[in-house]
Amino acid sequence: MAFELPQLPYAYDALEPYIDARTMEIHHSKHHNAYITNVNAAIAGTDMEGKTIENILINLDMKNMPVRNNGGGFYNHSLFWTVMTPDGGGLPTGDLLAAIEAAFGTFEEFKASFSKAGATQFGSGWAWLCVHKGGKVEVCGTPNQDNPLMPGVGCGGTPILGMDVWEHAYYLHYQNRRPDYIEAFFNVINWTEVARRFALEK
Numbered sequence: 053m054a055f056e057l058p059q060l061p062y063a064y065d066a067l068e069p070y071i072d073a074r075t076m077e078i079h080h081s082k083h084h085n086a087y088i089t090n091v092n093a094a095i096a097g098t099d100m101e102g103k104t105i106e107n108i109l110i111n112l113d114m115k116n117m118p119v120r121n122n123g124g125g126f127y128n129h130s131l132f133w134t135v136m137t138p139d140g141g142g143l144p145t146g147d148l149l150a151a152i153e154a155a156f157g158t159f160e161e162f163k164a165s166f167s168k169a170g171a172t173q174f175g176s177g178w179a180w181l182c183v184h185k186g187g188k189v190e191v192c193g194t195p196n197q198d199n200p201l202m203p204g205v206g207c208g209g210t211p212i213l214g215m216d217v218w219e220h221a222y223y224l225h226y227q228n229r230r231p232d233y234i235e236a237f238f239n240v241i242n243w244t245e246v247a248r249r250f251a252l253e254k
C-alpha cells in the first residue's frame with residue numbers, strides 16, 4: 053500500500069489571483085509527486101511500510117534524512133492543499149476563533165505571528181498553526197520539510213494550518229516578495245477545514 057498523490061480538491065487555477073495556476077500545477081504534479089515517489093522508496097522493505105504517514109513521522113528517527121525530507125514533504129503538502137480553497141479567507145468562527153483569541157488576543161495578532169513565522173523562516177520551510185491536547189493553539193516555523201509531528205520539532209503540537217514558504221510555492225508569481233505571497237495566502241485559507249482539524253485534534 054504505497055502512498056499516492058492526493059487529488060487537489062479544486063482546479064489548478066482555482067486559487068487565482070492569489071496563487072497562480074502554473075505554480076499550483078508544478079507544485080502538485082512535480083514537487084509533491086516527487087516527495088511521494090521518494091518516501092515510498094525510502095520506506096520500502098522497512099517496518100515503516102504500511103503505517104500511516106502520521107505514525108511514521110511521530111516515531112521518526114530524525115537521522116533518517118530520506119524519510120524525514122520526503123515523508124515530511126508528503127505529509128506537509130497533503131495538509132497544505134486541504135487548508136486552501138477558492139472560497140477561503142476571512143476569519144474562523146466558533147471554538148477555533150475562541151482558541152486563537154485566547155492564545156493571541158486577537159485574530160490580527162495571530163495573523164501577525166503566523167506571517168512572521170513564515171517571513172522569517174530562513175531559506176525553505178513552513179509556518180504552522182498547531183493545536184495541543186486540551187485545545188491550546190500555537191504558531192511555529194520549521195525548516196525544510198520538517199513539521200511539528202516529528203520528535204523535537206517546532207512547538208510539538210498537531211498542525212491544523214500550514215503555509216509552504218519554499219520558493220517553489222510562490223516564486224513564479226511573486227519572485228522574492230515572500231511577504232506578498234503570505235498576505236495573499238490569507239485570502240485562500242480554508243477555515244472550515246482548519247476548524248475540522250482543530251475539533252479532531254484538540
Ligand SMILES: [Fe+2]
Nearest residue numbers: 083216218221
Ligand atoms: Fe512545497
